[in-house]
Amino acid sequence: MAIREDHSRFRDIIRGRIKENFKKYVSQGEMIGKRENDFVKIPVPYIDIPRFKYGPKQRGGVGQGQGSPGDPMNGEPQEGTGEAGNQPGEHQLEVDVSMEDLAQILGEELELPDIKPKGRPKMDAIKNRYNGIAPVGPAGLRHFKSSYKRALQRYISSGVYTPETPVIVPIRGDFRYRSFKPVVQPQANAVVIYMMDVSGSMGEEQKEIVRLESFWINTWLKKHYKGLEARFIIHDATAKEVDEKTFFSTSESGGTLISSAYKLTKEIIEADYPPNEWNIYPFHFSDGDNWSGEDTRLCMRLLQEFFLPNVNQFGYGQVESKYGSGQFAKDLEREFPNDDRLVVSKIENRDKILGSIKDFLGKGR
Amino acid sequence: MANLTPELEKWRLKILKVAEGYGLDMFETIFEMITYDQINQFAAYGGFPVRYPHWRFGMEYEQLSKSYEYGLSKIYEMVVNTDPCYAYLMEGNRMVDQKLVMAHVYGHCDFFKNNQWFAPTNRKMMDQMANHATRIRRYTDRYGVDVVEDFVDKILSMENLIDRYSPYIKKSSEKERQDEEAKRSEVSLLRVNRDYMDEYINPQEFVDHQRKRQAEEASRSMKFPAEPERDILQFLMHYAPLKNWQQDIISIIRDEAYYFAPQGMTKIMNEGWASYWHSKIMTQDILSDSEIIDFADAHSGTMAMAPGGFNPYKVGIELFRDIEDRWNKGRFGKEWNECDDIQAKANWDLKLGLGREKIFEVRRNFNDVTFIDEFLTEDFCVRNKMFVYKFNKRTGQYEVDTRDFGQVKKQFLFQLTNFGQPIIQVEDANFENRGELLLTHRFEGIDMQPNYMVETLKNVQVIWGRPVNLATVQDQQPKLYRFDGKEIHEIAIGQPPSESAVSDSEH
Numbered sequence: 001m002a003i004r005e006d007h008s009r010f011r012d013i014i015r016g017r018i019k020e021n022f023k024k025y026v027s028q029g030e031m032i033g034k035r036e037n038d039f040v041k042i043p044v045p046y047i048d049i050p051r052f053k054y055g056p057k058q059r060g061g062v063g064q065g066q067g068s069p070g071d072p073m074n075g076e077p078q079e080g081t082g083e084a085g086n087q088p089g090e091h092q093l094e095v096d097v098s099m100e101d102l103a104q105i106l107g108e109e110l111e112l113p114d115i116k117p118k119g120r121p122k123m124d125a126i127k128n129r130y131n132g133i134a135p136v137g138p139a140g141l142r143h144f145k146s147s148y149k150r151a152l153q154r155y156i157s158s159g160v161y162t163p164e165t166p167v168i169v170p171i172r173g174d175f176r177y178r179s180f181k182p183v184v185q186p187q188a189n190a191v192v193i194y195m196m197d198v199s200g201s202m203g204e205e206q207k208e209i210v211r212l213e214s215f216w217i218n219t220w221l222k223k224h225y226k227g228l229e230a231r232f233i234i235h236d237a238t239a240k241e242v243d244e245k246t247f248f249s250t251s252e253s254g255g256t257l258i259s260s261a262y263k264l265t266k267e268i269i270e271a272d273y274p275p276n277e278w279n280i281y282p283f284h285f286s287d288g289d290n291w292s293g294e295d296t297r298l299c300m301r302l303l304q305e306f307f308l309p310n311v312n313q314f315g316y317g318q319v320e321s322k323y324g325s326g327q328f329a330k331d332l333e334r335e336f337p338n339d340d341r342l343v344v345s346k347i348e349n350r351d352k353i354l355g356s357i358k359d360f361l362g363k364g365r
Numbered sequence: 366m367a368n369l370t371p372e373l374e375k376w377r378l379k380i381l382k383v384a385e386g387y388g389l390d391m392f393e394t395i396f397e398m399i400t401y402d403q404i405n406q407f408a409a410y411g412g413f414p415v416r417y418p419h420w421r422f423g424m425e426y427e428q429l430s431k432s433y434e435y436g437l438s439k440i441y442e443m444v445v446n447t448d449p450c451y452a453y454l455m456e457g458n459r460m461v462d463q464k465l466v467m468a469h470v471y472g473h474c475d476f477f478k479n480n481q482w483f484a485p486t487n488r489k490m491m492d493q494m495a496n497h498a499t500r501i502r503r504y505t506d507r508y509g510v511d512v513v514e515d516f517v518d519k520i521l522s523m524e525n526l527i528d529r530y531s532p533y534i535k536k537s538s539e540k541e542r543q544d545e546e547a548k549r550s551e552v553s554l555l556r557v558n559r560d561y562m563d564e565y566i567n568p569q570e571f572v573d574h575q576r577k578r579q580a581e582e583a584s585r586s587m588k589f590p591a592e593p594e595r596d597i598l599q600f601l602m603h604y605a606p607l608k609n610w611q612q613d614i615i616s617i618i619r620d621e622a623y624y625f626a627p628q629g630m631t632k633i634m635n636e637g638w639a640s641y642w643h644s645k646i647m648t649q650d651i652l653s654d655s656e657i658i659d660f661a662d663a664h665s666g667t668m669a670m671a672p673g674g675f676n677p678y679k680v681g682i683e684l685f686r687d688i689e690d691r692w693n694k695g696r697f698g699k700e701w702n703e704c705d706d707i708q709a710k711a712n713w714d715l716k717l718g719l720g721r722e723k724i725f726e727v728r729r730n731f732n733d734v735t736f737i738d739e740f741l742t743e744d745f746c747v748r749n750k751m752f753v754y755k756f757n758k759r760t761g762q763y764e765v766d767t768r769d770f771g772q773v774k775k776q777f778l779f780q781l782t783n784f785g786q787p788i789i790q791v792e793d794a795n796f797e798n799r800g801e802l803l804l805t806h807r808f809e810g811i812d813m814q815p816n817y818m819v820e821t822l823k824n825v826q827v828i829w830g831r832p833v834n835l836a837t838v839q840d841q842q843p844k845l846y847r848f849d850g851k852e853i854h855e856i857a858i859g860q861p862p863s864e865s866a867v868s869d870s871e872h
Binding site: 052 | 427514657752753765777813814
């Protein structure tokens with residue numbers, strides 16, 4: 001049908017516009033704050049056709065309702081509803097882009113290969129969603145409004161309703177109940193574990209970079225694993241598991257023992273994610289300072305013996321900070337010079353995020 | 366063609382009979398039952414099944430589909446102003462909704478057929494639109510999608526630069542204009558019967574004065590266009606250096622803009638009229654007792670006012686009811702206006718019963734501007750809690766400004782005049798004797814939005830080829846914006862306008 005043609009033309013234009021600005025979106029992270037479930041709002045310049053028109057703020061208008069002069073109105077003024085299509089409308093300069101489209105664009109932009117999952121195929125779980133109304137059901141699920149409406153209808157149509165004494169007594173047949181539909185939900189079979197160094201040398205800017213980077217890694221992995229799980233670990237000299245919000249907002253001070261985080265991650269994997277069933281992606285972000293050579297050697301042993309054989313890929317991102325020496329990346333590169341399972345990426349500033357994402361995800365593991 | 370179920374068809378005939386009984390007079394109306402996806406598609410195309418290819422229809426479609434899928438809105442009805450009239454019902458709506466829609470649609474059809482502002486409308490627009498689509502598709506095949514689409518985008522940005530009143534005005538014919546020209550070539554002097562009186566009746570100063578005036582007039586007619594032209598699309602189509610296919614695309618977009626214009630000029634009346642009749646027909650003749658609640662639910666949904674918003678359905682239906690009531694009770698004319706006894710006014714009822722007749726007359730002769738101008742009363746404003754809102758820069762929000770009747774009416778009329786869009790006209794096509802185009806904005810106290818203005822100006826320049834100038838006012842300073850194809854120049858001109866130079870409605 002013709003509309004499909006026009007619609008895909010529109011999608012192409014939007015995607016073109018988004019692609020033009022993609023680098024900016026990635027490094028500024030403005031879309032992260034605009035997420036709603038599976039969509040992000042992305043501003044698109046001039047998708048509505050420019051016309052000579054009045055500036056909105058000066059215009060004013062006629063409204064209806066309560067309020068004295070000087071009272072603020074609720075919300076933005078709107079022209080009332082109307083039949084669509086008669087007049088050129090004003091459109092928001094933001095479009096909803098699904099996370100899937102976004103991942104698609106990310107993939108095209110960075111020429112990322114698809115990930116080949118390992119382990120068992122996905123399992124689907126069945127869950128019930130309450131989103132319908134049925135004439136039978138348990139009393140606990142009674143839907144008041146629908147039931148009342150039925151009763152009122154019965155009263156009026158049988159002619160016994162009197163507006164003076166509007167008493168409605170429902171009978172059994174009037175009752176309506178919430179009902180459910182089974183919804184198939186894919187079982188998670190991939191987990192990504194983010195570890196971040198929050199010692200004194202990691203500043204706000206460094207954490208922002210980690211935040212952006214992890215958002216994009218999540219977006220890409222979600223495209224391949226429908227029910228991706230994410231775990232968050234912060235560490236200085238000791239490590240602890242936190243929720244996502246804390247992960248990005250905590251600032252600690254003190255020394256750095258990287259091995260503490262690796263040990264905790266190992267425990268989590270052993271407890272919850274048997275490697276033969278799960279696709280596992282640990283990512284560690286730090287400024288590269290470790291307390292001692294002794295601890296670094298412990299980390300290398302953990303990587304060698306536990307992580308590399310068991311995970312899909314281990315990512316280490318080194319954020320540049322003015323206090324960090326950046327030694328840990330060098331140590332890793334020396335210890336595992338040609339190992340596909342370990343990716344080391346250095347992120348000097350925001351503009352390097354795209355390149356770093358390519359480092360991490362470019363191997364298709 | 367119609368694919369209504371036997372039950373719906375039965376109701377359709379019944380509603381049609383009732384409507385005709387009330388005196389409604391419609392084109393033949395063909396109802397079609399379609400799915401929500403089809404209705405979204407038709408709505409995206411402005412009601413027409415075949416339009417020329419353009420991405421904005423796709424955008425419209427996406428928005429409609431999304432808001433339907435998220436349950437934010439749904440389209441109850443759609444009706445197309447053609448002869449026969451086409452109307453769409455949505456599959457899966459309740460019976461009571463379908464009946465309501467049919468009654469509402471008959472109201473619209475009656476309005477389309479009888480309101481005088483629709484008189485010049487092409488009623489075979491279905492075919493015309495399909496024809497437009499074929500032509501644009503042919504250009505697309507020949508010159509490429511991007512080239513044609515780019516040109517269409519540019520012209521759409523000037524879509525509103527037409528003269529909405531021109532279809533109703535007969536322009537003086539070419540012959541009359543030539544006669545005028547001939548008359549002007551002689552110096553008009555006063556008639557003299559006796560030659561010797563000539564130098565007294567037409568003294569030399571007078572002859573000189575007349576000559577000078579004539580020269581002035583002549584120089585004015587040298588200016589091109591002689592009178593400012595509001596149909597900028599037509600002007601560009603005739604005088605800009607364009608290829609044939611480009612001219613044709615302008616004529617297509619202009620045609621369609623003129624087709625939709627009367628619907629915009631009568632939005633309040635048209636919706637009010639249709640709502641008045643669906644309400645009357647449903648409650649008096651059609652509804653069964655068990656349907657009353659669902660009807661009331663749907664009806665009040667349509668009539669609801671968003672906080673601070675203004676709903677054309679609501680204002681329209683209330684005004685029609687008010688008019689009917691006033692003419693039934695004789696609350697009009699000199700005596701009524703001059704009466705200042707509140708008690709007497711409250712009980713005023715001459716039992717004239719002229720209401721029904723009056724609203725039919727109103728639906729024939731008025732458009733939104735004249736409708737509000739004539740029938741919005743202070744009483745009505747108070748009863749419907751109407752107010753003027755303004756944006757308060759200090760607090761950063763919209764606030765109720767005043768409930769004063771005069772202000773409300775003035776704001777209302779301003780909003781409706783030219784659809785609340787700035788009035789732009791071609792002033793001079795040979796500005797500064799350099800073949801530049803000069804557009805002027807008839808300033809009514811409100812600035813244009815600068816970024817949109819600049820982008821539109823750029824588009825006009827691409828069409829005109831030579832630099833384009835726009836005289837307007839920004840931040841209380843008259844300014845000339847000039848775009849020469851590369852840069853925008855902004856030049857301050859003249860004195861700031863006085864405060865009182867605010868909106869007078871134009872007709």
